[in-house]
Amino acid sequence: MLHHSPSDSAAPMNIFATLKSRIDAVIGDLMAEGVLPAGLDLSKVSAEPPRESAHGDVATNAAMVLAKPMQKAPKDLAALLAERFKKIPDVTEASVAGPGFINLKLADDIWRATLRDVLALGTAYGDANVGQGEPINVEYVSANPTGPMHVGHARGAVVGDALARLLAKAGFAVTKEYYINDAGGQVDHVARALRMRYLQVLGRISETDVQEALARKEIQYGGDYLIPPAQALAERDGDKWVSVVEEAQWVPQLREFTVAYMMNVIKDDLAALSVNHDVFTSEKKVMDAHKIEAAVKFLDEAGLVYTGTLPRPRGKAPEDWEPRPLLLFRASQFGDDIDRPLKKSTGDWTYFAGDTAYHKDKVDRGFLNLINIWGADHAGDVTRVKAALKALTNGEGHLDIMLCQMVRVLKNGEPVKMSKRAGTFVTMRDLIDEVGKDVVRFIMLTRKNDAPLDFDYAKVMEKSRENPVFYVQYAHARGRSVLRHAAEMFPGADLSDAGLAKADLARLTDGDEVGVLRRLAAWPRTVEGAALAHEPHRLAFYMYDLASQFHALWNKGNDAAQLRFLQSEDQSVSLARLALVRGVGLVIASGLAVFGVDPVEEMR
RNA sequence: GCGCCCGUAGCUCAGCUGGAUAGAGCGCUACCCUCCGGAGGUAGAGGUCAGGGGUUCGAAUCCCUUCGGGCGCGCCA
Incomplete structure (x- = not known):
């Protein structure tokens, strides 16, 4: 994991990052003036949307975080800071609340400017630079070439692929990799x-x-x-x-x-499934190129290899167990319970030895940031591989091993029993053929990877709010529908993104309209947060929330005609609302792009 | 026996890496359709965040512990 904070990027369109850097600057000024002691650590100062919108637009914990080292009361410091924060451009109000929060109100134009950013940047809105072009390797799927893939593989495939797209969006130089276990x-x-x-x-x-x-x-x-x-x-x-x-x-x-x-x-x-890897690495080729020997030599020279005997395995001890001397890696120096064998008593290399060589190969190719997506059944191997990577990089490498928990397939409300012997497991192909790759992909991303996931055939095809795929796609389709109607209603109007960006956005005055604008403004920081946490599922919840707000707005138009997006008597307000509708569509489309899901033009 | 993951509304789950009065959907209750696609929407009830300790201005979130679930514990791949 990299240790970049979101503020490193300060992409101009991310208003929270912008505010954070302006807050930092004000505190910096106060330190230079001697009002505050020099050398304060600002890394924990935040600028984020408050949970309650009534609290304002942006909340900062600056006073609470800085009060401690200064031995001052948070509220006193907050009062002092709030006075200065009022002078920050675009800040219209700064007030102290609760235990020492400073709530900032921003000029409404800020939100409208956000919408112009969306229209100007299209699906690139939300692109971030926290990755700073740093190479990162995402290894996923890596299914043994012994048979067709099943639903579990599908989850790993989708999670890995979406994470790769997410990291790329956040500014990393991503390589998508597949390790072919063709040697055992x-x-x-x-x-x-x-x-x-x-x-x-x-x-x-x-x-x-x-x-x-x-x-x-x-x-x-x-x-x-x-x-x-x-x-x-x-x-x-x-x-x-x-x-x-x-x-x-x-x-x-x-x-x-x-x-x-x-x-x-x-x-x-x-x-x-729209999953494409950049690199396929063959275990056999790693071995044939004597990379295991090279990796073991590397570890040996670091004093991390020796010949010894393992303790008797706990739990179900094998009948034929007897102590034998083996070539071992000192995994226990890196947090593992015991040292791990590199060679079997037969003299053959273990799978772990090959995996170690493979990870050294990745490091030699220039990757210090690695992500592996594994099935949860390999949980027992996590520590040793992480240990090996630390040893191979003198502690400089970062390896995140993400375990995907079980996928339970439900048909007619009943879990489908899967057995390899009986040949009753659900293949990935079955899933795709039955519900389509977009549905498979989206559903696989509605849970965090380490939580079990139910895949209910009936529910994922349902056309209701309960089905997040449908609900989000429906919002997108509705937006397209309005645009089509608008073209008929206002034949001469420029309804392109660039044209809509010129609309008089001051006409967006309804509280719920501004609420949608605020949500759009939160998209960049959502992307950054999800990328840094390696949690693509967060985008699913963001999209669901945005869709929900949009549907609510739509429905208000049903109840009150003057709130409908299209007003045939008032082209100006119509264009402003169309800009909002289009902005919602673009952000949903960019979220779906990270998920590898195609946005639909209309529902069928 | 050991390790990892998990325990949040009746059910399925969020909770932005420690912030303010813990949020959605389903279900339940009461409402809203001569509509730009109601395949929707509005409101309400519903919580000792498994229990107990600790860390601090502040804990669902971090640490310890107990209980309860899931997965994994060969020199296999």
């Missing part, structure tokens, strides 16, 4: 299963034979998804592999074939 025993098992299916395709054995081999555990993958690749293999090579018996003569070849085939399937599925 699992891909060998798939190769064996593929050969069975291949023999079946050629008519040499029957489905029953395959199922019996599965029951005898001669093969570990029984799914019929291996039949298409088996057919492809038969088409390419004919019966070439029937007579090759020695495993060493066919396992590597068929493994390579399967991995290539499955990766194509996976990439197709990801493309259907």
